Amino acid sequence: ADAGQCFQPASSTSGTVSLPAKKGPYRIAFANGFIGNAWRVQMLQSLKAYASQPAVAAQIKELRIVSVGTDVSAQIAAMDNFISAGFDAILIDANSPTAFKPVMRRAKQAGVLIVSFDNTLDRTGKETNLVQVNQDQVAMGKMMGDWLNQNMKEKKHVLEVRGVPGNSVDRDRHDGFRQAMAADPGIQITEVVGNWDDGTGQKAVADSLAVNGAVDGIYTQGGSTGVTHALLDSHKPLVPIAGEGENGFRKLIVANAKDGLLGESAGQSPALSAVALKAAIAVLQGQTVPGEIRVPIPAANYKTFEAGKNYFPDLSDTFFAAHDFPICDINMTANDITGQNAK
Amino acid sequence: MFGLYLALQPHGIHTDVLITASNKGVLLALVAAAQTLPVLTGGIDLSVGAIVVLSNCVASVLVSGSGLQIGFGVLAVLGSGLVAGLFNALAVVVGRLQPIIATLATSTMFYGVSLLVRPNPGGNVDDDFASAMTGAVFGVPVSMLVLATVLVLLWMPFRRSLTGRGVYAVGSAEASAYMSGVKVVRSKLAAYVGSGLLASLAGLLLTLIAESAQASAIQAGDLTLNSIAAVVIGGTSLFGGVGGIVGSILGAFILRTIGDLLFVLSASPLWQPLFQGLILLVAVSFGALPMLRTRNRLETYR
């Protein structure tokens, strides 16, 4: 598979990025923010696993990674450090979609390539040195909505478990989901906040089911394992549930699908970091890539689950099963990733 | 430590590094300064972070347009901090609530208000104003100048004023202060209101650094905790009566430098949080050394 298929533009209008080719190997930095959850850890591991593949490693002189925590100003400062330290490209998983205009300007002056992924930036239009790698969040929300529409027996009452308030990803997925639901105005939608966290989600859903009664379908942006447990513990009829890519969630679906717990699992893949690195190298080599790269959403459902391929009975529940992008030649096995020891 | 960090810079001291380092350093320094005032009275303000975020959100709405509008915007931002601080002050002085728990409650409310002001991240802030305030003049970062101004024009006079000394008096022994006719109420009010004001100044700076705002509870929490750490590293006693803002500012820069050391000592990403935690733990434990030296065990007990 060639890069072309991997780097699909978000839309025909979203423009492309190309910089004068540089000679490799390259010095690439990653200014990560928060690190205190399983997804971030696996994301870092995927990056390192990918970077250590011979073909890739040959292109990289230095891969410097820092995690600065949740503070916006610290992440900006980190980027400035990397810019002035003369790195060729900087990857970021942004603490805020809007906070980086000034530093983007400085990066542009210095001719440094910025590749943002996962929590991406709001474009102002001026950035010619910015490549963004992500899954289309709106599309993901819509995809889930559509799947629910197809799989719900009845369509009276749906429970939507949202993410972290005030966060742009939450906003996008919510919008997408509502677009899908708008198809059928009769549906009553109950919203609760789950913070993408199993504990919070489980509690909120359990309470909502107890108070607002049974539902015909559930969409949860994250913390899917907890949400599913809430449904299982509620003694309410099992209904279709659309959730994230956690291994534990998929295990539960597989175990209970026969009892009606149909499940769709499409997640933000931790391997986005690998795609971002791939894109960075491509641009530095002089290739032209879309400014807004949309990698395919790695979705699977109760029909397509396959042990060892897209879910892993013997791996941790917190492992994110959507860990590879075949069409991007990113096929690290689960063990490549979890095997990445801390050294 | 800061020096060490700059010295270790692979490419020498680059103005951008200096500017951004000082920007984020000053940000925390202002929050730490805000935290110092209540701590000096023997209290604490767990809502400083929330006030920073609140004023950040307010600023992202108001600091734009004509020069005049920007001016009013800035005033409004500082005003928001002032009001928040006043709210805390009344809770503590009139409501007689324990500061730690009262500000815990108010911080939730302040965060709620921030969400009202800015449900989604974003905001349009005047570019020129922002770059001016976060840039440098004659190689000196503007943020540093702002900090210096706060020190010289606000803190130093305050410390020498009757109310300022009242703050220390109340922190040292409130009942005695009251018995000696110290203006207990006035001093406490001043401490918490001043805290809110400085926090909003930090919020303004954050807005100018990011040219936008996000109502983030996590960031609010982190800022609060870091401010307390900075205050302690800066040598201010959490029991009140001893210390000052100058120390807290140093503490803030030390704390930031701990984070920056990661750039120069390139630690493996999975080890970084551990290293930072350990260094923080050691840093805060340093304040304890004098305690270990006292030969009269009684003095080590409250």
Add this chain to the structure above:
Amino acid sequence: MSAAASSSLTTERQPLLELSDIVKRYGPVTALAKGILRCEAGSIHAVMGENGAGKSTLIKVIAGVVAPTEGEMRVDGVPVRFRGPADAQEHGIVCVFQELSLLPDLSVADNISITAPPRRFGLIDRRAQNARAEQLLAEIGCEGIDPRERVRDLPLSRRQMVEIAKALGRKPRLLILDEATSALTADDVARVVTLLKRLRAEGMAILYISHRMHEIRELADTCSVFANGRHIETFARGERSEDEIVRMMIGRELSQMFPPLPVRPEGVPAPEPVLETRDLSWENHLRGVSLSVAPGEILGLGGLDGQGQREYLLALFGCLSGVTGEIRIDDIPTTLGSPRQAMAEPSRLALIPEDRKTEGLMLPMSVAENLTASTLSQWCRGPFLNRAREREAVQDIVRRMQIKAVVDLPVSTLSGGNQQKVAIGKWLLAGPRVLLLCDPTRGIDVGTKQEIYRLLRELAANGTAILLYTTDYDELIGLCDRVAIFYSGRITRLLTRAPDGSGITEEAIISGALDIGGEMREHVA
């Protein structure tokens, strides 16, 4: 009230302060039931009464710290209601409180001019402030104190002098001293006395509260006696004999102040010392103190304040680290590394600390809980506290020591004297072999004092060894079998009572305290 007394009161002069039937209640407790007082410019008015008589409460009302529940207060004939201490000061009423009102973390100078410092450009002028402090301290003969020093680092007696200087600095019309001399040494008291006389001559009105009869005898122009919250009588100096006064105060005759000293019959050998120290040293406060105390004897530690007596007791009780020298219990070298160790077998020490409010008691906790704090393990069945047994013990000790208290109320609601009794009672329950006391009768009324003296003698008779540090010469002379005089961390004199009762005399004590005859050594701050 006697005709004489009333006649001496009917002065045509306008009184500076006048209280009529002031009442103060704290919830259920009536602290002050009938407060009557009249202070005139240029005269010293002494208020007397046993612990809990309501003196401090009266003072707090006058100083605006607490608002009276009932009654009227007039300044220069004009009715007033103070909003707070600041307000009272506006009216020229300044008070030195029994519980000192200094700010430990601020400098002496800061404290002295805490409310009205000299300023330049509206800001506090440090230099002027220090100068002012120096001058005020000099006025009361304390050139020794450095205005820049933190109050926290001063011994209690110095703090009281600072507190007095602070009060003077406010140019009061009415100066109130509530047991302000309780921790002072004889010569400090002398200084204060001359000062007060001068101030009176300058026309200041002074309200003086003390439990020390001879001070009152020397100073007071007028005396008012209070008993359980009520004003009993007011009379001019010399109108009442001291016995009459005491009777008014405590409602009974006060026989001989100190219990009779025991006489050891001929031939009976002196008991072996239970506790002995061999050149005990710590920092520069203790410089080789060798001393021993035997069961049944009361050994007094005398000398000027702050010569190491306190540190000596703390060292014995395991509160100081880095102590050199030797401590022997029953002639066996022993290390006492902590109070826990000190109070355990074999030493079984007990310490009645200097400051009952912060060291002796947990004020918000109940009297009962305080009394059993040191002996919890005694009241256990298995791992659990046996409340019945605990209660018994408490009732017993309360009865034995005549503590006026409801055992389930916070100890903070007791008056100074009763609080002190609780602090002592706590250790009696532990049945110590050696009892260390640090100025136990400070701020305690004559009646209670006498009870405590009896108690100590009784304990000694039952074989307890007692080390008593006190600033009160009478106690050294009247109560102790031997007296060790401390001077800058050393013992300069060891006075032993001769069979004829002589040997421990005021002259001997004072000359020892000033180290007259001994080669002069530098004074320890």
Add this chain to the structure above:
Amino acid sequence: MAQSRSLMLKDRLRRLDLPLVVASACIVAILLGGSLYNSSFLSPHYLIQQLQVASFLGIVAAGAMLVILLGHIDLSVPWTLTAGAMLGTGLAGSTLGGVEAIPIALAVGAGIGLVNGLGVAFLRVPSMIFTLGVNAVLQGLMVLYTGGSAPASSAAPIVRWLSGGQLVPGLPNAILVWAAAGVFTTVLLRATPFGRSVYAIGNRERAAYLSGMPVKRIVCLSFMLAGSASALAGVLLTGYAGKAFQGMGDTYLLPAIAAVVLGGTSIAGGRGTYTGTIIGTILIVLLQSMLAVMQMPDAGRQIIYGAVIFVMLLLYGRSRAGQA
């Protein structure tokens, strides 16, 4: 004497009961108010469910309270809880069916508590700041642990039973565990020298020391107990959520402190009962849960949550003068 007894009665009322009364009243008020919005807020099923969730917070709060009574505070709760859960689940073999998760977690918690205790009691670092540092270190360790050796994270069946199963029909076991912890805490505080010393130290550490109480030991022990409580809650939580995961403790620190204080414990130490903490816990959990299911913008939730706590404090959380 009779008069004095009535005195102590009044005194008791003033000292303890007011918070309990007001808090309980507030709980009832919330429930009734909620039932207007949706009657099933009063359904036994919902209430039991709240109790189950409350048991996790309640156990954390027991530890938090112990430390607060000493006049200290433990900010390492979040990652102590997480570490207890993750290590408990990760290190537990399958030999004993995973039940050893509990002793492991308790040990981990006690170990962390010991570090806190040593730092606070011996280094004399203010607890607020030392535990903060320990929390950061723990987060680092857990990141390393997950990253280093992708550990097993799903709760063993027996652990799930412990928090979700029903020994008494209709009553999740978590509630029983909580009850046990509650009895233990209450007895410890009211009927043992240890408990008495805790109050004494909280009121006046110096006097407690001079009374010969083993102050340092008691401080260490209390922090160890607090750590174990958090870790135990962590294990129960894995049983409830089915797995241990990073950040599972983040939502427990502030609510625990709030529960303790709303239960009438003085944040300055020396005064408070676990009965109060239980009520405070239930109050907080109910409040959170009801706000969660009511359909309103999150801003509203935050403001109401903060405001209710604030008003409760005004009703009885005031520090008396003279206590200053």
